[in-house]
Amino acid sequence: MTTLKAQLQNDLTTAIKARDELRSGTLRMTLTAITKEEVSGTTARELSDDEVQKVVAREAKKRREAAEAFEAGNRPEQAAREKAEGELLAEYLPKPLTDEELAELVSAAVAEAKAGGAEGPRAMGAVMKLVTPKVAGRADGKRVSAAVKSALAG
Template sequence: MIRDSIKAAQIAAMKSGDKPRLAAVRLILAKLKDRDIELRTATTKPDDDAMVIEVLQKMVKQRRESIQLFEEGGRPERAEEEKAELVVIEEFLPQQLSETDTKAAIESIKAETGASGMKDMGKVMAELKARHGTQLDMGKASGWVKEALS
């Protein structure tokens, strides 16, 4: 389980005295705890790994946006801190599909569903997320789906 590897990374970071890494891992664990608390009242609970991946993907997206804003705002030192956190967070995500593999998956889904234009984008995106949601940055994939359907 991904959660176990995150906890093991926390222990390793504590033993090695790597404070920036430890801070990032603790941040991940705090977000997971928040999500666990949210799900206490939920009627259906997602698979633990799926939930962890969802939280990590959200954190990655937030870090990328922060990096861009800090760089535009002339705060390179804060952008570097965010980049360091991003590297740690991405370690725990499953291997992401390459651009080539993603485009191939989009083409196969497009052929299977008979998608021909932009009106079918939702159908293609839903199927893509169902099959490869944990291995994709859906923001980038969205652009590639638009490109394939136009």
Template sequence: MALKKQLLTDLKAAMKAKDKVRKSTITLIRAAILQEEKDKQIDDLEDSDIEAIISKQYKQRKDSLKEFEKAGRDDLIEQTKAEMAIIEDYLPKQLSPDEIGTIVEDTIQEIGAESMKDMGKVMKAIMPKVKGKADGKVVNQIVREKLN
């Protein structure tokens, strides 16, 4: 719940500073959090749940950025990059590919996975360990490399 309070404090600061991009980005994040709370009928989400929502917001912008670059929309590219930079402030430090590789190797040994048939078991065991700290696509790619 500390993260939720931090977002509110930062929203107030952005409003005072008349920082439109930061204000709108934080407002969208807070709206996503409120929607999730209403959907689950919970008063306050845990920080880990809020981090997952923020991570999802970041991923959406990352996907949009690729499309904007294909379309040559420089105005939207700059805005999206600015929003991503703001969102990164609220995400936990992301794991490097080497750190993910170490976690993958340890998990493969724990489970005793030997081939691609064990991919589902490995992913199921790894994802809770790296939740919010690594992109699932990157983890999937590294698991594939290690199992081949």
């Protein structure tokens, strides 16, 4: 069993014993999503820590989007719960990149792509290929894409 999944299960046990309904419910849903991912496909397999982290990130993103939808639908109680669940899941994710750190990684990837012969806006794909593995799980794809576009335009 991966260490992140084991940590989630241990934290779930602790939350159940402490009768922490929010934490136990959120961790249960997340562990269910992980198990579902493990058994999907032709054969069951155990996920690596990186794959478990991606599932946790996906669940956290769902909570953020649901909170926004509930706020737009004038349901503040539900929005508050979804936000709390998203913040709880964020504890299990790596610290997100700051704008400065992201800009630094993007400029290095742009320089590397230009050294490889990529020029102008058409270099977008080459730069994204270089930068995506470096920011995996620490920055949203939209944010990375916007940073790359601005770096290539400038």
